[in-house]
Amino acid sequence: MSTVLLPPRHYLNDGYGVRSWLLTRDHKRIALLYLAGVTFFFFIGGAMAVLIRLELATPPGDLVTDETYNKLFTMHGVMMVFFFLIPVIPSVLGNFLVPIMIGAKDLAFPKINLLSWYIYVVGGLFTLYALISGGLDTGWTFYTPFSTVASTTNVIPAALGIFITGFSSILTGLNFIVTIHRMRAPGMTWFRMPLFLWSTYATSLINVLGTPVIAITILLVAAERVFHFGFFNPAVGGDPVLFQHLFWFYSHPAVYIMVLPAMGVVSELVAAGCRKPVFGYSFVAFASLAIAVLGFLVWGHHMFVAGESVYSALIFSILSFLVAIPSAVKVFNWTATMYQGAVSWETPMLYAYGFIGLFTIGGLTGLFLAAIGVDVHVTDTYFIIAHFHYIMVGGTIMGYLGGLHYWWPKMSGRLYNEGLAKLSAGIIFIGFNLTFFPQFVVGYLGMPRRYHAYPPEFQVLNVLSSAGASILGVGYLIPMVYLMWSLRYGRLAGSNPWGAVGLEWTTSSPPPTENFTETPRVTWDAYEYPASVETDVA
Amino acid sequence: MLPEAAHHHPAGLAHQFDNLEQQKEAATLGMWAFLTTEILFFGGLFMVYTVYRSSYPDAFAAASHELVVWAGTVNTAVLITSSLTMALAVHAAQLGQRRLLIVFLLLTMALGCVFLGIKAFEYYTEFVERHIPGLNYDFEPKYFRNAQLFFSLYFLMTGLHALHMIIGLGIMAFMLWWSVRGVITAEYYIPIEISGLYWHFVDIVWIFLFPLLYLIGRHAH
Ligand SMILES: [Cu+2]
Numbered sequence: 001m002s003t004v005l006l007p008p009r010h011y012l013n014d015g016y017g018v019r020s021w022l023l024t025r026d027h028k029r030i031a032l033l034y035l036a037g038v039t040f041f042f043f044i045g046g047a048m049a050v051l052i053r054l055e056l057a058t059p060p061g062d063l064v065t066d067e068t069y070n071k072l073f074t075m076h077g078v079m080m081v082f083f084f085l086i087p088v089i090p091s092v093l094g095n096f097l098v099p100i101m102i103g104a105k106d107l108a109f110p111k112i113n114l115l116s117w118y119i120y121v122v123g124g125l126f127t128l129y130a131l132i133s134g135g136l137d138t139g140w141t142f143y144t145p146f147s148t149v150a151s152t153t154n155v156i157p158a159a160l161g162i163f164i165t166g167f168s169s170i171l172t173g174l175n176f177i178v179t180i181h182r183m184r185a186p187g188m189t190w191f192r193m194p195l196f197l198w199s200t201y202a203t204s205l206i207n208v209l210g211t212p213v214i215a216i217t218i219l220l221v222a223a224e225r226v227f228h229f230g231f232f233n234p235a236v237g238g239d240p241v242l243f244q245h246l247f248w249f250y251s252h253p254a255v256y257i258m259v260l261p262a263m264g265v266v267s268e269l270v271a272a273g274c275r276k277p278v279f280g281y282s283f284v285a286f287a288s289l290a291i292a293v294l295g296f297l298v299w300g301h302h303m304f305v306a307g308e309s310v311y312s313a314l315i316f317s318i319l320s321f322l323v324a325i326p327s328a329v330k331v332f333n334w335t336a337t338m339y340q341g342a343v344s345w346e347t348p349m350l351y352a353y354g355f356i357g358l359f360t361i362g363g364l365t366g367l368f369l370a371a372i373g374v375d376v377h378v379t380d381t382y383f384i385i386a387h388f389h390y391i392m393v394g395g396t397i398m399g400y401l402g403g404l405h406y407w408w409p410k411m412s413g414r415l416y417n418e419g420l421a422k423l424s425a426g427i428i429f430i431g432f433n434l435t436f437f438p439q440f441v442v443g444y445l446g447m448p449r450r451y452h453a454y455p456p457e458f459q460v461l462n463v464l465s466s467a468g469a470s471i472l473g474v475g476y477l478i479p480m481v482y483l484m485w486s487l488r489y490g491r492l493a494g495s496n497p498w499g500a501v502g503l504e505w506t507t508s509s510p511p512p513t514e515n516f517t518e519t520p521r522v523t524w525d526a527y528e529y530p531a532s533v534e535t536d537v538a
Numbered sequence: 539m540l541p542e543a544a545h546h547h548p549a550g551l552a553h554q555f556d557n558l559e560q561q562k563e564a565a566t567l568g569m570w571a572f573l574t575t576e577i578l579f580f581g582g583l584f585m586v587y588t589v590y591r592s593s594y595p596d597a598f599a600a601a602s603h604e605l606v607v608w609a610g611t612v613n614t615a616v617l618i619t620s621s622l623t624m625a626l627a628v629h630a631a632q633l634g635q636r637r638l639l640i641v642f643l644l645l646t647m648a649l650g651c652v653f654l655g656i657k658a659f660e661y662y663t664e665f666v667e668r669h670i671p672g673l674n675y676d677f678e679p680k681y682f683r684n685a686q687l688f689f690s691l692y693f694l695m696t697g698l699h700a701l702h703m704i705i706g707l708g709i710m711a712f713m714l715w716w717s718v719r720g721v722i723t724a725e726y727y728i729p730i731e732i733s734g735l736y737w738h739f740v741d742i743v744w745i746f747l748f749p750l751l752y753l754i755g756r757h758a759h
Contacts, residue, residue, distance in 0.1 A: 106554035212579035228672030229690035
């Protein structure tokens with residue numbers, strides 16, 4: 001390899017002071033601001049998980065009181081869901097990549113982009129303050145009437161924090177939608193776009209359509225607490241279950257806000273890791289939209305035991321099964337892409353393999369839960385916990401880490417230590433499965449969620465889970481170290497260290513502030529890898 | 539980039555766009571996307587309203603009867619007129635008629651203030667008549683419980699609508715300032731147009747609120 005040099009001008013050396021970061025409108029710098037934010041909230045949420053797993057290492061509730069435990073799992077859920085999983089891939093990777101991948105200079109609304117980061121930070125710190133100063137014991141789901149009438153904890157400040165943060169999701173989604181519609185470079189047609197953009201687009205639709213509903217729902221809860229309005233209070237004829245409808249109308253699609261971007265990342269990783277176009281491009285693209293649309297029609301599967309009528313339960317059950325179709329289309333198409341491809345074993349690809357395996361387990365156990373009979377049996381047990389952690393942690397975080405490793409050379413201009421990266425990918429995979437697989441078993445045996453004590457016969461499985469969590473924690477810390485290290489000491493990456501196609505690899509690493517020296521003209525489809533590579537292997 | 543485009547840099551063109559046309563399309567689409575979120579925001583409230591209205595039709599009709607219907611009617615007329623002046627303001631902006639634009643913006647803002655004034659009078663009336671749940675509330679015993687739901691929804695829905703009006707007035711004040719300073723030209727009138735979209739949207743929300751809260755079932759009682 002010829003010697004690579006850093007470009008003389010790039011977005012990282014275009015101004016150094018604090019102001020040049022805090023007042024930046026450059027989508028790439030805003031992506032890094034978000035990276036700092038989501039990492040901060042991830043480790044806060046992670047610290048709560050550590051305490052939860054410590055408590056559950058022994059059957060009696062001996063480490064924390066039941067009240068503290070309620071606050072711990074609430075804080076873990078609120079932090080991870082609203083301040084890490086929902087923003088993470090769109091805000092970090094999406095912000096960095098959306099304009100570059102379509103050959104634009106920036107997002108359509110750079111000031112709004114910066115504003116959404118500030119909203120995110122203010123909302124996050126507000127919520128964090130609420131959770132630390134007095135705590136919140138409602139769970140991240142804020143179920144009424146407990147949250148409106150009974151709970152004496154900081155419901156209103158936490159609700160306001162989440163309400164504020166919602167605007168950051170809405171504005172980011174709006175920015176992406178407009179950018180993808182209006183800012184594509186000449187020749188970049190919809191069907192030449194990388195699949196990451198299709199999934200980001202679908203995610204943005206959910207952000208724009210779903211987030212306002214959780215906003216008004218949370219406002220209703222706050223209004224009920226402040227003014228005693230009684231929307232969900234049976235004493236004046238209000239219906240607590242109406243809250244659940246409103247809440248899950250957003251919060252089920254929110255699962256796809258978390259996992260669709262990860263699917264988009266995996267499409268990119270699989271294509272680059274196999275040097276092949278993604279099999280059935282348009283199927284994968286439309287599967288993203290199908291998931292976004294279907295995701296809005298299945299919320300009732302969270303209420304099979306909440307007094308829902310048999311008929312609506314049946315319909316929600318059938319619709320929930322349908323979501324499996326576009327999800328399976330993606331999994332099969334990635335697998336078909338790998339078939340006879342030059343599959344690589346580099347770090348990003350390891351995460352892609354991890355994603356596909358874990359998402360499949362999470363998705364298939366989701367089918368168990370779509371079946372009403374099974375769902376009634378395992379509702380509010382650790383089976384549910386295991387299922388959605390396979391989707392959210394096994395899916396979203398695997399996709400995020402894979403994408404972060406894949407694009408890190410582009411973002412920083414430098415390569416990380418591949419050996420350490422592979423090692424930590426392995427540790428994360430093992431730690432993850434050890435943490436959450438036993439929870440499927442213990443949940444099926446009947447251990448309920450949200451209790452700080454449990455019968456002694458569940459201890460072996462819980463100790464396995466706690467041991468896995470500590471391995472997982474180590475796995476998450478190692479990338480922090482070598483990625484930071486690479487910023488200073490890593491070898492220079494050059495513009496295209498993976499030999500991948502895609503506009504982001506045609507510009508320098510790190511890219512210049514306006515992304516390209518001149519507006520690209522696109523005359524090729526996504527993932528046009530030279531056919532020779534493929535035939536060599538076959 | 540085309541060399542002529544690189545040389546001609548119109549006022550108001552942001553660096554990420556190639557030309558004003560692209561910027562205008564982006565801004566308009568952005569506002570429509572934002573209004574879509576607004577529809578779903580109010581949509582949640584309309585859903586809650588629909589559920590409780592169908593559960594407690596008699597209590598809702600009785601409570602609805604207590605509202606000051608003439609005030610609501612006048613306000614509807616005021617808002618529709620303000621939509622007209624807003625549309626005329628956009629038209630004046632497109633033609634570059636600055637004085638006319640300023641006049642219509644001022645008229646729109648004045649009508650917005652009239653609306654809020656009448657709304658404040660209504661809230662005061664409701665307070666005097668003890669229709670505010672949790673604060674100052676009393677109602678005929680038969681509907682005492684369920685009418686609270688109506689009044690809660692009434693205050694939340696009209697309150698959020700009024701908040702949108704206040705934000706709209708802020709936007710209009712900003713647009714007025716830009717118009718006076720000459721930022722708005724026949725070439726660069728996008729800000730007026732998308733502010734107008736917002737204003738019309740807030741009006742349309744009221745067009746739905748008025749019959750739902752003031753009119754339905756009024757005569758049944
Ligand atoms: Cu769900």
